[in-house]
Amino acid sequence: MKTESINFKDKFSLFTEHWSPKVIAEMNDYQFKLAKIKGEFVWHDHKDTDEVFVVLSGEMQILFRDGKVMLSEGEMYVVKKGKEHKPYAENECQILIIEPRGIVNTGESESDLQAENDIWI
Numbered sequence: 862m863k864t865e866s867i868n869f870k871d872k873f874s875l876f877t878e879h880w881s882p883k884v885i886a887e888m889n890d891y892q893f894k895l896a897k898i899k900g901e902f903v904w905h906d907h908k909d910t911d912e913v914f915v916v917l918s919g920e921m922q923i924l925f926r927d928g929k930v931m932l933s934e935g936e937m938y939v940v941k942k943g944k945e946h947k948p949y950a951e952n953e954c955q956i957l958i959i960e961p962r963g964i965v966n967t968g969e970s971e972s973d974l975q976a977e978n979d980i981w982i
Contacts, residue, residue, distance in 0.1 A: 873955055875982045880974045883982040894958040902948040905970040912940045912960045919954030
């Protein structure tokens with residue numbers, strides 16, 4: 862049994878790319894992923910699952926077709942399954958994403974920002 866804690870700052874120091882979630886832990890079928898985001902993502906949804914965004918550092922917005930939510934350090938938001946959304950951060954923002962294993966970050970939208978799944982750090 863692993864007895865070491867997971868340090869977010871240490872894990873964030875291991876990568877620099879934006880919009881490329883890295884898995885740091887699993888619980889049942891859910892993965893905890895760290896990501897650095899900056900600029901605009903793509904409009905997408907996840908038809909079969911909710912998605913949790915937790916801001917660890919910085920600020921971000923989650924745009925919806927009918928509004929937006931602003932998130933600052935220490936805040937989180939749950940995007941309900943099937944809700945089309947587009948994350949955005951003016952400056953680099955460090956986030957924790959919680960979602961089931963195997964979820965494609967761009968949903969069914971085709972994009973150069975589609976990240977490879979199951980990249981552990």
